[in-house]
Amino acid sequence: MDGYIIKTKNLTKKHGKVNSVNSLNLEVPEGSVYGFLGPNGAGKTTTIKMLLGLIKPSNGKIEIFNRDLLKNRSSILSKIGSLVESPSYYGHLSGYKNLEVIATMLDIKKSRIDEVLRLVRLTKEAHKPVKHYSLGMKQRLGIASALIGEPKLLILDEPSNGLDPSGIQEIRELIIEMPKLFGITVMVSSHLLSEIDAMATHVGIINEGKLVFQDKLDVLQNQNKxxxxxxxxxxxxxxxxxxxxxxxxxxxxxxxxxxxxxxxxxxxxxxxxxxxxxxxxxxxxxxxxxxxxxxxxxxxxxxx
Incomplete structure (x- = not known):
């Protein structure tokens, strides 16, 4: 491992004649909380979908865990947890039962369900129907679903969207804990600088599909003139x-x-x-x- 969990080289996605992602060279350090920042429509979700193999790049290369995603798709994706857009769930089932469905599909031991519920602080609400969860609780359940397979990399796309201040704080604290307690690298996208500033160690800023800044967060902070x-x-x-x-x-x-x-x-x-x-x-x-x-x-x- 060269110290980077994710590396892309000239990653590009064209929609017609327009490059929605243009020659992106991402470097996400191992053990970091990497804030992927940009205005709405800048290309964040398109980039994340390419990293997760959900859409195919028009050009460029993606390496995750030092391996080519195109050649090692299944083995790489098995070590990634993700939450892209809104989490999906069965509203009439409890949080526990929703996770049990995933655990059964992935052939994961049932004891892991209690572990992830504890991680996302949903133990007390574990047997409550998800349709009665707050937005913050639903988002935490989505993160629990992403964590159940014990990933080495967690990718979260706008996890604070639609949350009230207490929900945002809950998600932020959870993300900050991941690398420290479990050695998980987290890549989190947002259009809100305040969110990235509060939890990231590294930041990449994308605008109109191009990477305009990438470094440690304190390097960006030092640009304050x-x-x-x-x-x-x-x-x-x-x-x-x-x-x-x-x-x-x-x-x-x-x-x-x-x-x-x-x-x-x-x-x-x-x-x-x-x-x-x-x-x-x-x-x-x-x-x-x-x-x-x-x-x-x-x-x-x-x-x-």
Whole structure:
């Protein structure tokens, strides 16, 4: 194993003349929670369906567990649990009975049912009809179904969709636990950066079928660039003085904006302007949020 559970090379899916997924090179590290992030319609579900062998790529290669998916489909898929779109279940049956049906089909020992119900915290509701479950409980039952075969890789497509805040928190905590407690690698897709930020160790951002960012989550967080806003008496004069000293500065109608600065830089800039007899009325530091970075990437289609 080279450290990656999933690797794709130039993975492409065409619908007519349009590439819904375009030359994707995914690298999902073993033991990670890999957040697959992008706006609705960016190509996330299409990519996941190709990884699960549900649709065939137009071009490119998929390796899972260091083996070619096309050549080793059955043996690879037997080690993957997945939840794509809404979980399916028999509403009139209990959660336990739903899992029993799956266990019988897969020839899995019945004791595993109690194990997965405990993992997803459904033990108390195990014998209650699923039609009376909340959305969060149904989603957890779907994850239990994905876990029953003791997979090495869990792929979840938008698992928080339609959930209330408590349901989202339940799913998030469950996902975070998987690699730590059971050594399972988790790939989870979402269009919500806040969700990925709360649980992922690594992130891949897809936009219009192209991968625009892929790395550890903290690398993305480090892209937060500070800007200093200054409201001054004479913005033209202050702009020239800072520009002449090499600062990256923009003259706005209501003040100056200086890019990519540290705390030490703030002190230098203020000192420079004061020594040059500039009146300073307001100094604010602004940092781009992760949301800003995500929106910039997905609006412009740029890569970091």
């Amino acid at each position: 500070s800007q200093l806003y200054l409201e001054v008496g004479n913005s033209e004069s202050a702009y020239s003085q800072l520009k002449n000293q090499g600062w990256e500065v923009n003259n706005k109608s209501n003040g100056l904006l200086v890019n990519s600065i540290s705390r030490a830089d703030i002190a230098k800039i203020v000192e420079t302007l004061v020594l040059k007899k500039n009146l300073i009325y307001k100094v604010n530091e602004h940092k781009n949020s992760l949301e800003d970075i995500f929106l910039n990437l997905t609006r412009k289609g740029e890569s970091l």
